[in-house]
Amino acid sequence: MINTDLLKCNGRSGYFYRILFIILVPMAQSIYFFLNLTTTGAYDITIFLDKLIPFNEWFIIPYVFWYLYTFGALLVLAYFDQKTYFKLLFSILLGMLICFVIYYLFPTTVPRTEVIVPNNILKKAVLIIYKNDRPYNCFPSIHMLDTLLITMFLLKYNKSLLIKISSATICIAIYLSTFFVKQHSILDAVASTILGVILFIVFENEFVSRKIESIRTVLTRQKIKSSFNEDI
Numbered sequence: 001m002i003n004t005d006l007l008k009c010n011g012r013s014g015y016f017y018r019i020l021f022i023i024l025v026p027m028a029q030s031i032y033f034f035l036n037l038t039t040t041g042a043y044d045i046t047i048f049l050d051k052l053i054p055f056n057e058w059f060i061i062p063y064v065f066w067y068l069y070t071f072g073a074l075l076v077l078a079y080f081d082q083k084t085y086f087k088l089l090f091s092i093l094l095g096m097l098i099c100f101v102i103y104y105l106f107p108t109t110v111p112r113t114e115v116i117v118p119n120n121i122l123k124k125a126v127l128i129i130y131k132n133d134r135p136y137n138c139f140p141s142i143h144m145l146d147t148l149l150i151t152m153f154l155l156k157y158n159k160s161l162l163i164k165i166s167s168a169t170i171c172i173a174i175y176l177s178t179f180f181v182k183q184h185s186i187l188d189a190v191a192s193t194i195l196g197v198i199l200f201i202v203f204e205n206e207f208v209s210r211k212i213e214s215i216r217t218v219l220t221r222q223k224i225k226s227s228f229n230e231d232i
Contacts, residue, residue, distance in 0.1 A: 018078045021089055022071065028096045032137065035103050039136040042109035046185045055113035057122040059180035062173040064125065066143050069170060073150045084157045087209070088149060091199045095145045098195065103137035110138050112182045126181055133183070141184045144192035145199075147174045152200045 070092075077085035112135055118124045151171040155164050178184035202208055 015079055018082060018085065019075060021086075022074050022078075024089070024093055025071075025074075025096075028093055028100075031100050032096070032103070032142070035100060035107075035137050036134050039103075039107045039134070042107040042136050044111060045108050045139060045187050046110060047187065050110075050179070050185045053179045055116075055182055056180040057116075057120070057126050059173075059177040060122050060125045060129065061177075062170070063129070063143070063177035063181050063183065065170075066147060066174050066177075069174070070146050070150065073154070077153075081157060084153050087203045088153050091149050091203045092146050095149065095195060095199050096142060099137075099140055099142055099145065102139065106139070107137055108139040108188075109135050110182060110185050110188070111135070129181070129183070135183075138184050139188045140191035140195050141178055141188045142192075143178050144175055144184070144189055145196050147171050148193060148196035149200060152196070156204075 074085065074089060077088060112130065116123050116127060116130075118127055148171060151167045154167045158164060158167075175189060178188070179186075
């Protein structure tokens with residue numbers, strides 16, 4: 001019989017069960033790919049400021065780094081700070097679902113740069129992204145939203161000044177990367193920032209925190225009960 005609260009502790013105890021919830025992120029992301037493939041018409045909401053930003057293939061590095069940063073942050077928090085982990089995870093999932101609704105009701109597009117000659121590895125990486133991610137459903141940006149949420153939670157709950165500075169720097173770099181590789185527009189950033197701040201405030205609300213706590217408690221009891229039955 002398991003007598004450990006698997007989802008409500010830090011460290012190795014129950015770590016595997018906590019990180020299983022991360023699977024919900026790629027599952028939700030499948031909705032994005034469906035919408036991306038089925039969108040046929042979209043609104044161009046770029047403004048004059050977007051036209052002043054030149055294409056720069058070097059920014060594909062922080063753009064792609066977002067994948068490692070997002071899942072890395074979740075994996076680390078699941079080990080060291082389960083409360084912040086669940087807050088961040090659920091805020092990311094809710095943010096993605098809100099974005100998907102907006103994408104369906106108000107599909108947008110960002111005109112991409114002129115023809116890119118793949119004469120270096122960075123430009124080749126950009127073309128791979130372009131091939132697998134059509135220029136639709138950009139408002140708000142999930143890239144920016146997730147990055148901002150990670151940064152805000154780390155700034156509040158992490159005690160390391162180095163990690164706080166690093167997180168803020170990464171956030172700025174990823175924001176800029178979406179502009180310079182022509183994946184998002186200024187208005188996408190505005191919408192992502194507003195949505196991210198709202199979600200952060202909501203998940204920092206005491207009532208919402210208690211609800212997350214109750215969900216963890218229910219899931220923990222079910223896991224303990226299931227393990228106990230298997231032992232029998």
